[in-house]
Amino acid sequence: MSVRILALVGSLRAGSTNRQLAEAAAKHAPEGAEIQIYEGLGDVPFYNEDIDVEGSVPAAATALRDAANEADAIVLFSPEYNGTMSGVLKNAIDWLSRPYGAGALRGKPVAVIGTAFGQYGGVWAHDDARKSAGIAGGAVIEEAKLSIPGSLTRFAEVHPADDAEVVGQLTEVLTRVAKEAAAAKA
Incomplete structure (x- = not known):
């Protein structure tokens, strides 16, 4: 059974490391899963x-x-702006939460991952995004977490898709998301 995973990237910057992380996710999607990076946020x-x-x-x-x-x-790919998620990601969650009780996130498996320059990799932003997505009706997968610190230096010369450690961690998260999605479809 094939599952479709929508990637929403909370950074609009052309050189966004979170965009690159989403590209790595699409490239290394587990078997039976297709990851579509949403354009147009x-x-x-x-x-x-x-x-x-x-x-x-x-x-x-x-x-x-x-x-x-x-x-x-x-899967929400969240940078950390001023200690929380970006406005563009929050806005997407707000639109997807409506109509109240029947929004597009309702009951859908949701994971939050990302990378940030700070030493904790955007943990505060990721926690806020999980909270918001859950309140919006998403079935947040609490165990599916990945916060990669030092984004600007770590990915200065290496794309996340070519970082073996990141690919391994990303594959674990995506496999969990794909399993949750398949179970929800069954």
Whole structure:
């Protein structure tokens, strides 16, 4: 049984190490899993309940919801900005949490991983993203964690896809996510 995992990257920067980590995930996806990196989070407007009504939902928000609805699981790739997740990732979670009680995250396996420059690899941001995704209805996989410190130096000359330690850790997390997604589909 094939599972579809949607990767949402919380950094819009062209040279984002979290984007590179998502690329590594797509390249090293476990057998039976396909990872799609979502393009377009930067186009999704800030969540506003006034525009989240039938006939007025922005196309970028609808596309995000559709992609999440089609996925079997979600992996959030979170940088750490000022001790928490990025606004772009929080905004995506907000859009995916609606309509209340029936949003695209409802019951869907969700994992949060990422890399940051600091010595803890973005742990605070990852904890906040797990909390937010869980409140939004996602079935957060608490055991599926990966926080890689020192991103700017560690990945200055080596892409995460070529870092054997990272690939090993990433594969463990993705295998867990794929198993949870397959079980949820069964």
